[in-house]
Amino acid sequence: VLEGLKEEMMNVAKELRKAVFESRPIIIRHHWDADGVCGGVALEKALVDLVEKTNADSEAKYYLVKRKVSRAPFYELEDVVKDLDEALEDVEKHGDKIPLVVLVDNGSGSEDVPAIRQFLAFGADVITIDHHYPDEEVDSYLLHHVNPYKVGGDSNYTSGVLCVEIARMVNPEIDGLELLAAVSIVGDRSEGEVEKYIELSGCTREELYDIGLALEFEGFYLRFRSASGIVHEILGFGRKDRQRKLVDMLAGYAKKAIEEQLDTAMAGVKVQTLPNGIALAAFDVENYAKRFTFPPPGKLTGEIHDRLKREHPKIVTIGYGPDFAVIRSEGVELDIPRFVKELQQEVPNAGVEGGGHLVVGSVKFIPAKRKDVLAKLAAKIGSL
Template sequence: MTDSSAGDSGDAGDADSRPIVYDLAPDCTLTDVDVGARYHATVNGVVEYGVFVDLSENVSGLLHESNLNGEEYDVGDDVVVKLEEIKENGDVSFALADVDDYRTLDVEHEPEITAVDDARVGETVTVEGEITQIKQTGGPTIFHVADETGIIGAAAFEEAGVRAYPAVEVGDLVRLNGTVEEHEGETQLEVEGITVLEGDTAATARERLDEATAERAEPASVEPHVEWEAFESLREELAEVARLLRRTVLEGRPIRIRHHADGDGMCASIPVQLALENFIDEVHADDDAARHHLKRLPSKAPFYEMEDVTRDLNFALEGRARHGQKLPFLLMLDNGSTEEDVPAYKNLTHYDVPIAVVDHHHPDPEAVNDLLDAHVNPYLHGEDYRITTGMMCVELARMIDPGLTDELRHVPAVAGLSDRSKAEVMDEFVELAGTAGYDRDELGDIGEALDYAAHWLRYSEGKTLVNDVLNVGCDDESRHHELVEFLATRAARDVNEQLEMVEPHVEHETLESGAHLYTADLENFAQRFTYPAPGNTTGELHDRKVREHGEPVITIGYGPDFAVLRSDGVRLDIPQMVTELNEEVTGGGVSGGGHLVVGSIKFVKGRREDVIDALVEKMGEAELDEELSSTATLD
């Protein structure tokens, strides 16, 4: 029984030995009373064998004539009674309380709270938690309430299309009672009442929920797929991102994943997407919740373009207006670390949109870190791009859902081969993939198929297709192998046709450093708007020249207002070169980025010759490094 002192009790600091008479709140039930205690009651009926009295709207019983001592009562009379017995059938009997001088304590109803995870169809329950979403339909108002075990939808009806309980807002702590039913295949609570918690009750509930959420948000402690000293410094930061993402799901906030549209970007995003979908399904009573709370989209550029952020923000604001959702958590994968991302991030600062980045492009931490909630990048730990984003995100996915460990054994190798990583543990990753039935050639084919699919998907998610290609979340192993063979074969055919057109027109010169420079005019001698795109065309040409002539080699593929850059064995700093070019070529409008030795730049069409000449001059001054080799391609 929870009580609070009423006016008759005097100063709260004074000892008061007077007997207590309890005054029940209207919603109190039998769970709030005790045999032997005294209560204020009101007569609600008079019969020959006694009078019936009410202690609250839900607690009534008989004061038998044998206990009336000859007293007579009318309906509406107030009386102080003592609870004598609660019978097995729920009947309650009272006696008159022999008390004159007493103090009154108010009693608030303390319902039996049912955890969301324990709510069963057909039961009448009371749930205590936080409102995470309010959606007004053409019929009822749908409230989503989260407790320490999960999130459930609750339908409250005022009248068609009219907001029920308009005082209840997202973020409120509430007690919500009703009957659990199944609606269109989903578990849903049919609301009978909602009470917003206040004061100590709210504080206690908040503390309980925060503690439970923090505990449940903890990432799994998983052993690395492959022991790699260079990777160890990243694990703690990846665990923090996993913690943020799990907490985001528990709080009912949607998640939007943006990733670079290439093999490594897909190897990064697909495992994380599957891990989050599994966790969303675990948290939400709605089996279709993942479709509403998680969205993955590719980005063609290796940075967050204003076009992308405008689309994302518009989609999020529409979701908030139409579905009552919180604004999403933005997860950037295989892009997002550079100064070029800053305008898009600053656009999001006007709204409540947390941002986390996992990337291996050369970062500009001074430009972006203040705009991010988390930033994982090997460069920030003295490592480099040979640790691909796909390798990092496989570990991130396992921290979110360790049950995916076996399903992801081949993905780090696919990511590394797709981005041509020269990591010292690549052979170990390939051996690990061998335990899943893949050899090196098959892994390379998966990477080629992913790149090919990404090119034609353009800005679409293509979830089922890319999951089948990568064999993550795929339900048909034979379809996976047939699809990879088909797409990889088409990709190889298209690459060969493209290089046959380009190679006769490739220009070659030897720089003062001794490096071989190959330049290709992709505007006039390559097919545009087909596969392979300029980035892949340049990368394939470069790899062919390295195989033919060895290092050091630099390759530039250029068009009317862009250039794609690749190098092996030359110590280039492409991000720094871009900065210098933008300062030195007046009116050039130079922008771009990428890895240290793999990049793409844009410029004003009329200044192309000046930009390319200045770029070649800088490349000629770069030092040779036999151990430095490119590890990625850019579209």
Template sequence: MSPTPTPDDGADLSADGEPVVYDLADGCTLDDVSEGNRYHATVNGVVAYGVFVDLSASVSGLVHESNLVADYDVGDELIVELAEIREDGDISFEEVELASYETERVDAGAQVPVTDLEAAVGDTVTLDGIVVQIKQTGGPTIFHVRGESGVVPCAAFEEAGVRAYPDVELDDVVRLTGRVERREESVQIEVDEIERFEPMDAKPIRERLDDALDEQAEPAEVEPLVDWPAFEKLRPDLERVAKRLRAAALDGRPIRMRHHADGDGLCASVPLQLALERFLAEHHHDPDAPRHLLKRLPSKAPFYEMEDVTRDLNFALENRKRHGQKLPMLCMLDNGSTEEDTPAYRNLAHYDVPIIVVDHHHPDPDAVGPLVTDHVNPYLHDEDYRITTGMLSVELARMIDPSLTDELRHVPAVAGLSDRSQAEAMDEFIDLAAQEGYDEADLRDIGEALDYATHWLKYNDGRQLINDVLNVNCDDRDRHEELVEFLAARAERDVEKQLDAAMSHVEHEELDNGAHLYRIDVENFAHRFTYPAPGKTTGEIHDRKVQETGDPVITIGYGPDFAVLRSDGVRLDIPEMVVELTEEIDGGGVSGGGHLVVGSIKFVSGMREEVLDALVEKMADAELDEALAATFQADE
């Protein structure tokens, strides 16, 4: 309500005609008071000639005994009218008695949007917000508060290392006042006062802040890099995920990104990491927010292992306790669609950890669907693995930060070639990369370099190295080209050494359906613990056999308790085969998955022969696809 002055004594009235009594925030100064208005006051001293009262931490004055209605002690509260502000700054008050009145809060300083705080350095401001992180340091308590346009750190000082405002908790709605100060490259608010709203009072503020977040979280409208009807089926799913990721970033929820450690997984995760980091930097005044709120983590296995989820959950719980963070959102890329992922997901279900999956492996939606918040997968729209996760994620990254477009035009082609996509849009993606100065050989070398680098990085994300190899957020094109040339050459050398040792041990037979079957014991007849790993070794052998024969080819690379499968010209439904083997072979311990024509399975070592024999029988019954084989051969 806007107060209006009374015609008789000048004191403010509400719109309903009630006297207004102002309640000053601690940070209020003389600039926030006016002669003739009434204020809530607290007695801070009693003398023979009256009482001294405080209106705020810096506004105090005397009520002379002649202007007192009653007797008071220190700490008592009363209503006073400001009678005079003298030239020397002294203030005199008169006590007033009111039968009824309305209290109006006066905040110290104006309400300033978080995005405008840079222009308010040195000023006292008021901010309504939601607490998204509480970090206790050796000095102040740092409250990260989400306003309507972003998040700002607010330092509240008590004794060194002592928690300030212990009644304020995560997700509370607060009103704070304080002075905007510059801290290193950004700003923070040094708190004078924090007021915590009770739920009923907080409701309209929370609704306003959540409406603002919802509006800001809306993904950017971007035109697709190529016109591709098959991809358009997935666009609404990606827009929904983009909004969810932007909302998490705005709300101070950490994002833990897990991706398959291969070329397509890196083409998916690196652009999305960069988009989210830039979005975080834009909306958080803490310069460390991108580093603290986003982690990219490669996964060697083609599913979310219990080892990984245990690490992730322990890390998240420690951060919640030590740094006052919310529990994270998990984002699975090029991984996470199969029944094998569900034990890890069930572990996370005990906590508030939403799960997003963007993948192109053959999914098990009945198993995964109830455990995840969003699941983007071409198979859910009657498409298949040829739409790679890297292609999906580049569009997702552009929805979060469209300014990245020029840096990412070549990435979908790298992803497609790395995962040997036969998508009808591949030629367009390759043409798009050519406009950025990459021919097809360059793109294949980038894929090989990524594969080689991530093999040696193991569980390390290799942030700067991978960025330079992929030429995303890389400031030196010459360095990128030299690095790719070096790593791709090393990869080619090591592949040749591996195949020199392995090719003579490849076993061959022709299946009843006319396909060639090649088998290699990669445990005993290939170099171990080096590049290429068993999956890559099997793939390289397979590619050579496809080139040699020009016929439908299946290749199995196996070890004591695993097998890697590749197929061209044969429609293998590897996920379905795994389901059948699990049911048919008692005690086999069969699990696995992948694409329809690329995958891996695990089993107990004592049942290897039974599992492989049963697998070969199923392959012999599989339908041939001569067109697919011819297409692959032409591409090679």
């Protein structure tokens, strides 16, 4: 699969190098989870180093390469207007060029289109490096799109892996990128060929898991800050002794927080076995979890699911709030995008939206229709 993507990755690398040589600003916008951060940092490292070596202005690295964090799993309008506003200000005040935008672990869905189109209207170019199932429309707006699904692969080829490979093409002189690929693999629970990156990293799965957990714990509290100083240290680009200490401490707090939230949450989980033998677990996020606390609803639902699936080989776990539901599944042939389309028909005027991967995803709706949407969703799972 990586072989098949090689040409497009080379194209992206060429475009990025061109931007550096032309002093065109590059915005790296990535999802806030471990995979997104690893991908974003891989590109950041390669590009900043290239700018340092080729640009006479020692400050250039600060305004030519900007890594930014998206909280949503797509390029939100709130994010693009901010990026655009800052870019236009730099054009006006400093004579900068309109940036090249790279979307990492995001940027392949229809929800990304409005933001992408808006930046294009001002002369930007947008590149997507993602491993989510790609929407067809989005390609007509992208300069390049690196995605394993385009060459018969799947989401096991993480954004972290893709970006590490591209980063090496951009700048072969950066050490320590193997770790980024490996953390993204363990963080996204990827399997298959890509597991070789774990070996290459020289770390155990546990160590990689802890690094990913430390990234997400810190990222949760950092919110919209990219905080390269902290993040690079966690990812081993600083002092090695400090990295270990920091990862142990942060992963330790993260595990403790997960345990505590699990304790309160499990009391609010109701599991029923459907006639078709699938266990359906429902969890009331709003009433059984603390707000604004790590782990956030999606991750907490995942942790509950992981605990439940030990006893239930076929299970779907749904964590619901007033206007959303997070879905995790195991041993079941789920197709969330299809569910979303059907729900839009079957529960009209409920504002149903959603997406994600096939077996992991989320659904949004208006509060008045929560009961209807969740009932229909349960019925669908019962008739699989």
